Amino acid sequence: MPERQYVRLERDQEIAIVTIDRRRKLNALNPRVVTEIGDAFEALCENDGVRGVVLTGAGEKAFVAGADIGVLAEMTPLSAVEVSRRGQEVLALIERFPKPVMAAVGGFALGGGCELAMACHLRIASSNARFGLPEVTLGIVPGYGGTIRLARIVGLGRALEMTLTGDMIDAATAERFGLVSRVVERAELLDAAVALMRRITKNAPVALRFALESIYSALDSAEADAHAFESSLFGVLAATGDMREGMDAFLERREANFQGR
Ligand code: COA
Numbered sequence: 553m554p555e556r557q558y559v560r561l562e563r564d565q566e567i568a569i570v571t572i573d574r575r576r577k578l579n580a581l582n583p584r585v586v587t588e589i590g591d592a593f594e595a596l597c598e599n600d601g602v603r604g605v606v607l608t609g610a611g612e613k614a615f616v617a618g619a620d621i622g623v624l625a626e627m628t629p630l631s632a633v634e635v636s637r638r639g640q641e642v643l644a645l646i647e648r649f650p651k652p653v654m655a656a657v658g659g660f661a662l663g664g665g666c667e668l669a670m671a672c673h674l675r676i677a678s679s680n681a682r683f684g685l686p687e688v689t690l691g692i693v694p695g696y697g698g699t700i701r702l703a704r705i706v707g708l709g710r711a712l713e714m715t716l717t718g719d720m721i722d723a724a725t726a727e728r729f730g731l732v733s734r735v736v737e738r739a740e741l742l743d744a745a746v747a748l749m750r751r752i753t754k755n756a757p758v759a760l761r762f763a764l765e766s767i768y769s770a771l772d773s774a775e776a777d778a779h780a781f782e783s784s785l786f787g788v789l790a791a792t793g794d795m796r797e798g799m800d801a802f803l804e805r806r807e808a809n810f811q812g813r
Contacts, residue, residue: 556588556591556592557584557588558572558573558584558585558588559571559572559573559585559588559592560573560610561592561596563602564746565750566601566602566603566604566750566753567602567603567604567605567750568596568602568604568605568606569606569742570589570592570593570596570605570606570607570608571610572607572608572615572616573609573610573611574610575609575610575611575614577620578611578613578616578617578659578660579609579614579616579617580616580617580618580620580621581616581618581619581639581664581668582622583635585620586639587638587642589642589646590641590642593605593645593646593649594645596649596651597650597651600812602651603652603753603757603760603812604652604653604654604749604750604752604753605651605652605653605654606653606654606655606656606742606745606746606749607653607654607655607668607672608655608656608657608658608741608742608745609658609665612658612659612738613659613660614659614660614665615655615656615657615658615659615661615665615668615669616661616662616664616665616668617660617662617665618662618663618664618665618666619635619639619663619664619695619696621690624690635695636695636696639664639667639696639697640695640696640697643671643696643697644671644697646671646672647671647672647768649673649764650761650764650765651760651761652749652752652760652764653672653673653674654672654673654675654676654745654748654749655668655672655674655676656676656677656741656742656744657669657675657676657677657678657681657683657732657741658677658680658681658738658741658742659678659681659738660720661677661681661682661683661684662682662684662685662686662720663684663685663686663687663694663698664694666684666685667685667694667696667698668696669683670697670698670701670731671696671697671701673764674733674748675731675732675733676733676734676735676736676741676744676745677723677727677732677734677735677736678735678736678737678738678740679723679724679736679737679738680723681722681735682720682721682723683714683721683723683726684714684718684719684720684721685698685702685718686718686720687718688715688718689718693715698715699715702714702715704771705729705730705731706729706730706731707729710729723735733748734748756794756795756797756810757794757810757812758789758792758794758812759794759795759798762785762788762789766778766781766785769781770782792813793811794810794811794812797809797810798810
């Protein structure tokens with residue numbers, strides 16, 4: 553059996569492309585897929601050559617059509633808690649990833665698939681994409697952080713309507729809600745995601761990392777603590793070669809060449 557059965561890793565220069573490929577089941581997340589996603593991100597974290605990650609699903613129809621309902625159907629109360637915690641753990645790894653992560657959503661992003669996309673820092677969708685949290689139609693609630701992240705991204709009113717109806721929204725609505733930053737044609741999705749990520753990875757890696765840390769840690773801290781943390785990160789950046797390079801490049805009217813130090 554290959555080391556990773558359902559998750560493919562590719563490189564486009566400094567950008568890693570992670571593809572979930574269980575297309576026969578619309579890339580539904582069984583425990584093995586979840587573990588392989590976690591393993592892939594752990595490997596990428598340690599790879600200094602990787603400055604950004606695009607996460608996508610194989611096939612034309614789905615990003616990820618949710619957690620595997622066959623597995624969910626067999627859950628006991630105790631195993632259900634484990635399923636939820638394990639999913640939350642892997643999604644937290646993505647959300648706290650020290651390099652920018654973008655979901656390229658080319659079809660259904662439902663349940664755990666929508667939650668997975670929401671754990672990414674940015675989302676871009678194809679015009680055929682559909683988002684939704686249909687858990688209540690199955691007698692459960694979103695268990696991979698969806699009851700927390702959706703409201704943070706789209707606001708309480710929209711999150712409540714989506715979660716309580718279980719209805720899907722189309723790509724245009726997702727863009728209007730701020731759930732995705734842009735919508736492109738399906739054939740252009742991956743190229744558009746890589747191009748947008750490349751604009752990001754041209755920036756200073758340590759600054760990107762600290763911006764992510766400051767933004768996400770502010771969600772869970774008191775405002776004064778968040779401001780203090782931001783100042784300390786701002787201070788640390790003044791000691792980096794990247795700051796020197798960024799400032800010098802501006803003053804010398806040339807493009808910066810950041811080393812991530
Ligand atoms: N878990 C397990 N299998 C899934 C799945 C999921 N979340 N989503 C899709 N599949 C499987 C289907 O069972 C089917 O398998 P089969 O060919 O062996 O029967 C295959 O993927 C293709 O799906 P199908 O339903 O035939 O495609 P469709 O185009 O008619 O419908 C969806 C697409 C996404 C609307 C439909 O598959 C669906 O509603 N999936 C479940 C979504 C969901 O509730 N996710 C949240 C779980 S918490």
